[in-house]
Amino acid sequence: MTGGTGASAPRSRVRGHLARQYGPVMTSDEWLPAGFEPPTSLATEQFRLEPLGPQHNEADHAAWTSSIDHIRSTPGYPDGNWPPADGMTLEENLRDLRRHAEDFTRGAGFTFTVLDPDDGDVIGCVYLYPSRSEEWDVTVQSWVRADRSGLDTPLADAVAGWLAADWPWERLDRRGR
Helix, strand or coil: CCCCCCCCCCCCCCCHHHHHHHCCCCCHHHHCCCCCCCCCCEECCCCEEEECCHHHHHHHHHHHHCCHHHHHCCCCCCCCCCCCCCCCCHHHHHHHHHHHHHHHHHCCCEEEEEECCCCCCEEEEEEEEECCCCCCCEEEEEEECHHHHHHHHHHHHHHHHHHHHHCCCCCEECCCC
16 A cells, blocks of 8 residues: 555454454554654534544444434445444443544554534544555545534545645545545
8 A cells, every 4th residue: 555655565454344344454654654643633613523432432322323324324334334233232332432542542543533512422433544445545434423414524524624734645535525
């Protein structure tokens, strides 16, 4: 894969649905320039992003389980595998959030929760993971709760602008956005 550094990098596979959803996950030194410190927030009048973690478990679970059909119809989720139609328990969701937080710490991927700027409630999620394709540097996916569907495009566009301004990747796979 060629990334912001222009160098080819070997690929490694992750287990489970992350591999199916995001493709190969590489170490941070394979898809991020040495010394790059990933931004940890983005704030607009409509939403605020912060790294997703275990502290978001209940609100994250409530957000996506209330919006399964809407998320599955969002560009970037064409395979119908996420969110799981039967949902997940809070414990399963917590494991998923811990894995995303671990990916963030290792620089293997960056998942952000999308929060309402007024009350801090979880209203969506943004995922930045290495692309499966040599054509792209990063795969970018996002979703918002069904009751916030008007934020789908503004969120995707704000994230694309943020990536162009503050992140090292030039070729974004916005998954149909």
